[in-house]
């Protein structure tokens with residue numbers, strides 16, 4: 084999948100029009116340029132990618148990484164000065180934007196010392212015209228800006244940067260195009276995200292995503308299956324199907340198909356051991372999906388089901404299309420079908436007009452569901468979204484107080500849920516060596532909980548049985564069950 088036959092490409096001819104061949108052509112052009120640079124400098128050319136935000140961005144960064152490695156760059160380690168720095172940005176909350184400006188401010192001096200350094204910006208924040216204007220004005224040392232819809236063009240744009248002394252800016256408002264078969268370089272050898280759809284059509288009134296990621300479009304199932312089979316052949320055992328609203332997967336495809344059907348197709352892929360997905364919108368979660376999940380051997384017992392608020396009037400003004408009651412019914416239905424499932428959520432505190440009563444409704448849902456874990460956010464006003472113009476923005480001190488009360492509750496619930504599984508022996512996919520203690524490794528249970536246990540790094544990428552000894556809030560300490568464990572190639576059999 085990552086192999087491009089560069090010998091086949093003649094860069095003295097004109098660039099082809101079709102994708103991805105056009106990009107392969109430009110990658111080869113960049114490759115020749117970087118080859119010369121390396122000879123000139125007698126050293127490798129280094130790059131760094133800094134990724135902000137969600138799993139989608141993490142996956143996009145893997146695609147950029149793949150293109151850069153094909154061009155001939157090497158990822159910089161701590162002591163290398165990068166020749167190219169790319170920020171893959173997020174704009175879901177104001178904080179994310181501030182971090183990028185902070186990083187750019189720091190880079191100004193660096194760039195003055197090292198004028199050949201290429202600085203690029205991409206991702207959601209670049210889809211906002213005001214941001215691009217600000218960067219052109221205040222950070223004119225940036226070399227390249229592109230958006231979420233033309234990431235596939237990175238090679239072509241970089242080629243332009245090499246021959247230009249002006250800032251290259253290419254941001255599209257939206258696209259229907261999905262370019263397949265670009266090179267990617269995974270962060271983990273044994274697990275991978277897989278995009279199944281792009282964009283979002285829900286227009287929740289607080290959210291900027293539909294404006295920066297464009298209209299919802301699904302990849303064809305055959306392309307998704309091909310990609311996963313290739314990943315499995317390359318050593319992947321766990322995949323995470325990615326979309327802003329995976330439950331509406333398949334709408335608009337020539338042969339329309341449901342998300343549950345796609346899951347059934349993915350389940351059949353031999354060698355694949357775990358299937359995850361993210362994110363589910365409660366309004367579109369079907370009985371068919373619950374049924375498929377409960378019968379599946381590979382779909383992980385975890386569902387991320389953002390509630391955002393427990394107040395019906397707020398949910399209406401958020402444009403969420405469900406009520407507190409229907410959400411709670413859905414949770415009941417899911418738990419009845421799969422009693423051991425983990426349910427996690429996103430909650431926003433301080434949405435415009437939120438009263439104490441509204442907040443109490445949110446607390447009530449939280450207390451009733453007792454989430455395994457919850458991401459709690461303070462409402463952030465995003466220019467261009469309907470909620471930015473709503474009256475009655477909630478005073479900061481009130482929001483902070485509510486936020487702290489909510490946080491205390493979700494932490495208690497998380498500890499309660501974790502304690503329930505104590506003493507069980509569970510399957511854990513070992514992900515990395517523990518950063519604090521090299522004698523330990525860290526892995527994930529199928530319900531997404533984190534477990535630390537004594538073990539060596541040869542276990543990374545394997546699914547092993549671990550006894551849960553101690554629950555620490557939202558993670559565990561455990562012991563690998565090794566009694567008569569035999570190591571068989573890539574897995575431990577008990």
Ligand code: 5AD
Pocket residue numbers: 175176289290291389391429430431460461462463464465
């Ligand atoms: N303010 C605060 N949180 C937000 N989210 C999305 N937009 C905003 C905003 N304007 C949160 C939602 C969403 C998660 C990814 O980010 O909870 O589910």
Ligand code: SF4
Pocket residue numbers: 283284285286287290291292293327328364
């Ligand atoms: Fe934003 Fe709502 Fe779409 Fe999620 S579903 S990305 S919160 S608009």
